[in-house]
Amino acid sequence: MALTNAQYDALQRRYEERRLLHAEILRDRKEEVFEKIPEYARIDRQISAESMQYFNSRISGGSVSKDDLHQKIASLTQKKADLLKEAGFPSDYLEPIYDCPDCKDTGYIEDRQCHCFRQAAIDLLYYQTHLRDIFQQENFENFSLDYYSKDKIDPATKESSHENAKYILTYAHNFVNNFESDGGNIFLYGDTGMGKTYLSNCIAGALLSRGYSVIYVTAFELVDIFEKKMKDRSEADQFEFDHLFDADLLIIDDLGTEFVNSFTKSNLFEVINERLLHQKSTLISSNLSIREIKELYTERIASRIGDRYKVLRLFGDDIRAKKNM
Ligand SMILES: [Zn+2]
Numbered sequence: 417m418a419l420t421n422a423q424y425d426a427l428q429r430r431y432e433e434r435r436l437l438h439a440e441i442l443r444d445r446k447e448e449v450f451e452k453i454p455e456y457a458r459i460d461r462q463i464s465a466e467s468m469q470y471f472n473s474r475i476s477g478g479s480v481s482k483d484d485l486h487q488k489i490a491s492l493t494q495k496k497a498d499l500l501k502e503a504g505f506p507s508d509y510l511e512p513i514y515d516c517p518d519c520k521d522t523g524y525i526e527d528r529q530c531h532c533f534r535q536a537a538i539d540l541l542y543y544q545t546h547l548r549d550i551f552q553q554e555n556f557e558n559f560s561l562d563y564y565s566k567d568k569i570d571p572a573t574k575e576s577s578h579e580n581a582k583y584i585l586t587y588a589h590n591f592v593n594n595f596e597s598d599g600g601n602i603f604l605y606g607d608t609g610m611g612k613t614y615l616s617n618c619i620a621g622a623l624l625s626r627g628y629s630v631i632y633v634t635a636f637e638l639v640d641i642f643e644k645k646m647k648d649r650s651e652a653d654q655f656e657f658d659h660l661f662d663a664d665l666l667i668i669d670d671l672g673t674e675f676v677n678s679f680t681k682s683n684l685f686e687v688i689n690e691r692l693l694h695q696k697s698t699l700i701s702s703n704l705s706i707r708e709i710k711e712l713y714t715e716r717i718a719s720r721i722g723d724r725y726k727v728l729r730l731f732g733d734d735i736r737a738k739k740n741m
Pocket of ligand 1: 530531
Protein backbone atom coordinates (compact mmCIF):
# COMPACT_ATOMS: atom_id res chain seq x y z
CA MET A 417 0.00 0.00 0.00
CA ALA A 418 1.46 3.28 -1.05
CA LEU A 419 1.65 5.03 2.28
CA THR A 420 4.67 7.21 2.80
CA ASN A 421 7.25 5.68 5.12
CA ALA A 422 6.43 8.19 7.83
CA GLN A 423 2.73 7.36 7.61
CA TYR A 424 3.46 3.67 7.64
CA ASP A 425 5.67 4.02 10.71
CA ALA A 426 3.04 6.09 12.46
CA LEU A 427 0.47 3.36 11.89
CA GLN A 428 2.84 0.65 13.09
CA ARG A 429 3.53 2.67 16.19
CA ARG A 430 -0.16 3.02 16.85
CA TYR A 431 -0.54 -0.79 16.78
CA GLU A 432 2.43 -1.19 19.06
CA GLU A 433 1.05 1.33 21.56
CA ARG A 434 -2.27 -0.43 21.50
CA ARG A 435 -0.69 -3.79 22.28
CA LEU A 436 1.35 -2.31 25.12
CA LEU A 437 -1.68 -0.58 26.55
CA HIS A 438 -3.71 -3.80 26.48
CA ALA A 439 -0.87 -5.76 28.08
CA GLU A 440 -0.73 -3.19 30.85
CA ILE A 441 -4.49 -3.36 31.45
CA LEU A 442 -4.28 -7.14 31.57
CA ARG A 443 -1.42 -7.03 34.07
CA ASP A 444 -3.41 -4.70 36.32
CA ARG A 445 -6.44 -6.92 36.09
CA LYS A 446 -4.43 -9.97 37.02
CA GLU A 447 -3.02 -8.20 40.04
CA GLU A 448 -6.48 -7.13 41.04
CA VAL A 449 -7.85 -10.67 40.78
CA PHE A 450 -4.92 -12.21 42.64
CA GLU A 451 -5.44 -9.74 45.43
CA LYS A 452 -9.19 -10.22 45.69
CA ILE A 453 -9.14 -14.01 45.26
CA PRO A 454 -6.07 -15.52 46.96
CA GLU A 455 -7.37 -18.97 46.09
CA TYR A 456 -7.20 -18.01 42.41
CA ALA A 457 -3.55 -17.06 42.76
CA ARG A 458 -2.84 -20.31 44.56
CA ILE A 459 -4.41 -22.41 41.77
CA ASP A 460 -2.55 -20.38 39.20
CA ARG A 461 0.71 -21.27 40.90
CA GLN A 462 -0.39 -24.87 41.18
CA ILE A 463 -0.92 -25.09 37.43
CA SER A 464 2.62 -23.88 36.84
CA ALA A 465 3.91 -26.35 39.39
CA GLU A 466 2.02 -29.28 37.83
CA SER A 467 3.43 -28.48 34.39
CA MET A 468 6.90 -28.15 35.84
CA GLN A 469 6.54 -31.45 37.58
CA TYR A 470 5.46 -33.10 34.35
CA PHE A 471 8.45 -31.81 32.42
CA ASN A 472 10.85 -32.79 35.17
CA SER A 473 9.34 -36.24 35.26
CA ARG A 474 9.71 -36.53 31.49
CA ILE A 475 13.37 -35.67 31.70
CA SER A 476 14.04 -38.08 34.52
CA GLY A 477 11.97 -40.84 32.88
CA GLY A 478 9.21 -40.59 35.52
CA SER A 479 5.63 -41.80 35.28
CA VAL A 480 3.40 -38.69 35.08
CA SER A 481 1.33 -39.13 31.89
CA LYS A 482 0.39 -36.32 29.57
CA ASP A 483 -3.31 -37.20 29.85
CA ASP A 484 -3.12 -36.95 33.62
CA LEU A 485 -1.54 -33.56 33.33
CA HIS A 486 -4.16 -32.33 30.85
CA GLN A 487 -6.94 -33.54 33.03
CA LYS A 488 -5.51 -31.89 36.11
CA ILE A 489 -4.96 -28.61 34.32
CA ALA A 490 -8.43 -28.69 32.81
CA SER A 491 -10.01 -29.16 36.23
CA LEU A 492 -7.84 -26.45 37.81
CA THR A 493 -8.65 -24.08 34.96
CA GLN A 494 -12.33 -24.75 35.48
CA LYS A 495 -11.91 -23.96 39.19
CA LYS A 496 -10.27 -20.69 38.29
CA ALA A 497 -13.16 -19.81 35.99
CA ASP A 498 -15.66 -20.62 38.75
CA LEU A 499 -13.80 -18.48 41.28
CA LEU A 500 -13.71 -15.57 38.85
CA LYS A 501 -17.42 -15.85 38.26
CA GLU A 502 -18.25 -16.17 41.96
CA ALA A 503 -16.32 -12.99 42.67
CA GLY A 504 -18.42 -11.19 40.07
CA PHE A 505 -15.78 -10.71 37.35
CA PRO A 506 -16.71 -11.08 33.67
CA SER A 507 -15.63 -14.47 32.33
CA ASP A 508 -13.22 -12.92 29.81
CA TYR A 509 -11.69 -10.57 32.36
CA LEU A 510 -8.27 -12.13 32.12
CA GLU A 511 -8.39 -13.05 28.44
CA PRO A 512 -6.09 -11.20 26.04
CA ILE A 513 -7.63 -7.88 24.95
CA TYR A 514 -7.79 -7.05 21.25
CA ASP A 515 -9.38 -4.21 19.32
CA CYS A 516 -9.18 -6.47 16.29
CA PRO A 517 -9.31 -10.17 17.20
CA ASP A 518 -8.71 -11.06 13.53
CA CYS A 519 -5.08 -9.94 13.56
CA LYS A 520 -4.68 -9.73 17.33
CA ASP A 521 -3.78 -6.06 16.90
CA THR A 522 -0.73 -6.78 14.82
CA GLY A 523 -2.22 -5.31 11.63
CA TYR A 524 -1.33 -8.49 9.76
CA ILE A 525 -2.86 -11.89 9.15
CA GLU A 526 0.03 -14.07 8.12
CA ASP A 527 1.78 -11.72 5.72
CA ARG A 528 -1.34 -9.97 4.47
CA GLN A 529 -2.47 -6.62 5.77
CA CYS A 530 -5.53 -7.01 7.96
CA HIS A 531 -8.75 -5.15 7.05
CA CYS A 532 -8.21 -3.00 10.15
CA PHE A 533 -4.83 -1.90 8.86
CA ARG A 534 -6.18 -1.09 5.41
CA GLN A 535 -8.97 0.95 6.94
CA ALA A 536 -6.56 2.73 9.29
CA ALA A 537 -4.49 3.65 6.24
CA ILE A 538 -7.56 4.98 4.46
CA ASP A 539 -8.62 6.96 7.52
CA LEU A 540 -5.17 8.46 7.65
CA LEU A 541 -5.12 9.39 4.01
CA TYR A 542 -8.62 10.75 3.82
CA TYR A 543 -8.50 12.49 7.18
CA GLN A 544 -11.68 10.67 8.07
CA THR A 545 -10.79 9.48 11.55
CA HIS A 546 -13.35 11.98 12.88
CA LEU A 547 -16.10 9.99 11.18
CA ARG A 548 -15.87 7.35 13.90
CA ASP A 549 -17.29 9.90 16.33
CA ILE A 550 -20.12 10.73 13.95
CA PHE A 551 -20.98 7.04 13.56
CA GLN A 552 -21.36 6.80 17.33
CA GLN A 553 -24.37 9.11 16.95
CA GLU A 554 -25.60 8.53 13.43
CA ASN A 555 -26.22 4.82 13.12
CA PHE A 556 -29.08 2.42 12.40
CA GLU A 557 -29.95 2.10 16.09
CA ASN A 558 -30.55 5.84 16.32
CA PHE A 559 -32.28 6.27 12.96
CA SER A 560 -35.82 7.41 13.68
CA LEU A 561 -38.69 7.08 11.24
CA ASP A 562 -40.69 9.49 13.40
CA TYR A 563 -39.24 12.39 11.47
CA TYR A 564 -41.03 11.19 8.33
CA SER A 565 -44.63 12.26 8.29
CA LYS A 566 -47.47 9.86 7.56
CA ASP A 567 -49.53 12.75 6.19
CA LYS A 568 -47.09 13.88 3.57
CA ILE A 569 -48.09 11.96 0.44
CA ASP A 570 -46.24 11.72 -2.84
CA PRO A 571 -48.96 12.36 -5.47
CA ALA A 572 -47.16 10.16 -8.00
CA THR A 573 -46.84 7.02 -5.87
CA LYS A 574 -49.58 7.76 -3.28
CA GLU A 575 -47.05 6.71 -0.69
CA SER A 576 -46.48 8.67 2.51
CA SER A 577 -43.10 10.09 3.39
CA HIS A 578 -43.08 7.67 6.34
CA GLU A 579 -43.80 4.58 4.24
CA ASN A 580 -41.19 5.63 1.74
CA ALA A 581 -38.50 6.22 4.37
CA LYS A 582 -39.34 2.89 5.96
CA TYR A 583 -38.82 1.14 2.65
CA ILE A 584 -35.51 2.93 2.12
CA LEU A 585 -34.35 2.08 5.63
CA THR A 586 -35.13 -1.59 5.01
CA TYR A 587 -33.32 -1.38 1.71
CA ALA A 588 -30.27 0.11 3.46
CA HIS A 589 -30.33 -2.66 6.09
CA ASN A 590 -30.42 -5.31 3.39
CA PHE A 591 -27.69 -3.57 1.46
CA VAL A 592 -25.43 -3.87 4.51
CA ASN A 593 -26.47 -7.41 5.37
CA ASN A 594 -26.03 -8.71 1.83
CA PHE A 595 -23.00 -6.59 1.03
CA GLU A 596 -20.65 -9.54 0.76
CA SER A 597 -22.76 -11.49 -1.71
CA ASP A 598 -24.67 -8.79 -3.60
CA GLY A 599 -22.69 -5.56 -3.43
CA GLY A 600 -24.70 -3.05 -5.45
CA ASN A 601 -24.88 0.72 -5.72
CA ILE A 602 -27.23 3.32 -4.33
CA PHE A 603 -28.20 6.74 -5.58
CA LEU A 604 -29.95 8.49 -2.71
CA TYR A 605 -31.53 11.79 -3.56
CA GLY A 606 -33.98 14.33 -2.22
CA ASP A 607 -34.12 17.83 -0.84
CA THR A 608 -31.76 19.10 1.81
CA GLY A 609 -32.67 18.00 5.33
CA MET A 610 -34.23 14.66 4.33
CA GLY A 611 -31.64 12.59 6.20
CA LYS A 612 -29.55 11.47 3.22
CA THR A 613 -26.22 12.05 4.91
CA TYR A 614 -27.50 10.49 8.11
CA LEU A 615 -28.53 7.34 6.26
CA SER A 616 -25.20 7.26 4.39
CA ASN A 617 -23.46 7.42 7.76
CA CYS A 618 -25.55 4.50 9.03
CA ILE A 619 -24.45 2.41 6.07
CA ALA A 620 -20.80 3.49 6.28
CA GLY A 621 -20.57 2.83 10.01
CA ALA A 622 -22.25 -0.57 9.76
CA LEU A 623 -19.93 -1.72 6.96
CA LEU A 624 -16.83 -0.35 8.67
CA SER A 625 -17.65 -2.26 11.82
CA ARG A 626 -17.89 -5.40 9.71
CA GLY A 627 -14.39 -4.91 8.43
CA TYR A 628 -15.08 -3.44 4.99
CA SER A 629 -13.06 -0.52 3.74
CA VAL A 630 -15.13 2.61 3.28
CA ILE A 631 -14.12 5.94 1.84
CA TYR A 632 -16.40 8.82 2.62
CA VAL A 633 -15.90 11.98 0.62
CA THR A 634 -18.05 14.97 -0.09
CA ALA A 635 -18.26 15.85 -3.79
CA PHE A 636 -16.23 18.90 -2.89
CA GLU A 637 -13.43 16.78 -1.40
CA LEU A 638 -13.60 14.47 -4.38
CA VAL A 639 -12.83 17.31 -6.76
CA ASP A 640 -9.99 18.29 -4.48
CA ILE A 641 -8.54 14.78 -4.81
CA PHE A 642 -8.85 14.98 -8.61
CA GLU A 643 -7.05 18.30 -8.64
CA LYS A 644 -4.27 17.28 -6.27
CA LYS A 645 -3.55 14.23 -8.34
CA MET A 646 -3.30 16.43 -11.42
CA LYS A 647 -1.13 19.12 -9.89
CA ASP A 648 1.15 17.51 -7.32
CA ARG A 649 1.49 13.92 -8.38
CA SER A 650 3.03 13.06 -5.03
CA GLU A 651 2.91 9.44 -3.97
CA ALA A 652 0.31 10.14 -1.30
CA ASP A 653 -1.93 12.08 -3.71
CA GLN A 654 -1.67 9.31 -6.26
CA PHE A 655 -2.57 6.76 -3.62
CA GLU A 656 -5.48 8.86 -2.46
CA PHE A 657 -6.76 8.86 -6.02
CA ASP A 658 -6.08 5.17 -6.68
CA HIS A 659 -7.84 4.11 -3.55
CA LEU A 660 -11.05 5.68 -4.79
CA PHE A 661 -11.14 2.67 -7.08
CA ASP A 662 -10.53 -0.15 -4.66
CA ALA A 663 -12.25 0.70 -1.39
CA ASP A 664 -15.10 -1.76 -0.80
CA LEU A 665 -17.55 1.13 -0.62
CA LEU A 666 -17.10 4.66 -1.88
CA ILE A 667 -19.56 7.21 -0.58
CA ILE A 668 -19.84 10.48 -2.47
CA ASP A 669 -21.88 12.86 -0.39
CA ASP A 670 -23.81 15.76 -1.82
CA LEU A 671 -23.01 15.37 -5.49
CA GLY A 672 -23.89 18.55 -7.33
CA THR A 673 -22.62 21.02 -4.73
CA GLU A 674 -19.08 21.03 -6.09
CA PHE A 675 -17.64 23.07 -8.91
CA VAL A 676 -18.35 21.22 -12.15
CA ASN A 677 -16.29 21.52 -15.31
CA SER A 678 -15.16 19.14 -18.02
CA PHE A 679 -12.21 18.01 -15.88
CA THR A 680 -14.39 17.01 -12.93
CA LYS A 681 -16.94 15.44 -15.27
CA SER A 682 -14.40 13.13 -16.89
CA ASN A 683 -12.80 12.19 -13.58
CA LEU A 684 -16.16 11.53 -11.99
CA PHE A 685 -17.15 9.33 -14.89
CA GLU A 686 -13.89 7.41 -14.59
CA VAL A 687 -14.49 6.74 -10.89
CA ILE A 688 -18.10 5.70 -11.40
CA ASN A 689 -17.38 3.59 -14.43
CA GLU A 690 -14.25 1.86 -13.16
CA ARG A 691 -15.95 0.95 -9.92
CA LEU A 692 -18.87 -0.55 -11.84
CA LEU A 693 -16.48 -2.55 -14.03
CA HIS A 694 -14.73 -3.94 -10.98
CA GLN A 695 -17.99 -4.53 -9.13
CA LYS A 696 -17.10 -2.16 -6.34
CA SER A 697 -20.04 -0.57 -4.58
CA THR A 698 -20.71 3.14 -4.61
CA LEU A 699 -23.25 5.22 -2.75
CA ILE A 700 -23.98 8.68 -4.08
CA SER A 701 -26.20 11.16 -2.31
CA SER A 702 -27.45 14.27 -4.00
CA ASN A 703 -30.07 16.97 -4.02
CA LEU A 704 -30.40 16.37 -7.74
CA SER A 705 -32.58 13.92 -9.61
CA ILE A 706 -31.12 11.75 -12.37
CA ARG A 707 -32.54 14.19 -14.91
CA GLU A 708 -30.75 17.08 -13.21
CA ILE A 709 -27.55 15.02 -12.99
CA LYS A 710 -27.78 14.62 -16.74
CA GLU A 711 -28.09 18.36 -17.20
CA LEU A 712 -25.25 19.27 -14.83
CA TYR A 713 -22.86 16.46 -15.78
CA THR A 714 -23.17 14.23 -18.79
CA GLU A 715 -25.57 11.78 -20.30
CA ARG A 716 -22.99 9.03 -19.70
CA ILE A 717 -22.79 9.69 -15.97
CA ALA A 718 -26.56 9.96 -15.60
CA SER A 719 -27.18 6.74 -17.50
CA ARG A 720 -24.60 4.75 -15.53
CA ILE A 721 -26.29 5.87 -12.32
CA GLY A 722 -29.81 5.45 -13.67
CA ASP A 723 -29.15 1.96 -15.02
CA ARG A 724 -26.79 0.49 -12.47
CA TYR A 725 -27.70 2.14 -9.17
CA LYS A 726 -30.70 1.58 -7.00
CA VAL A 727 -32.32 5.01 -7.17
CA LEU A 728 -33.97 6.00 -3.89
CA ARG A 729 -35.68 9.28 -3.15
CA LEU A 730 -36.25 10.55 0.37
CA PHE A 731 -38.96 13.16 0.74
CA GLY A 732 -40.89 14.80 3.54
CA ASP A 733 -40.44 17.74 5.86
CA ASP A 734 -37.03 19.19 6.68
CA ILE A 735 -35.74 17.02 9.53
CA ARG A 736 -33.32 19.62 10.77
CA ALA A 737 -36.19 22.01 11.35
CA LYS A 738 -38.09 19.28 13.23
CA LYS A 739 -35.07 18.44 15.38
CA ASN A 740 -34.83 22.06 16.47
CA MET A 741 -38.46 22.24 17.53
ZN1 LIG B 1 -6.91 -6.44 12.30
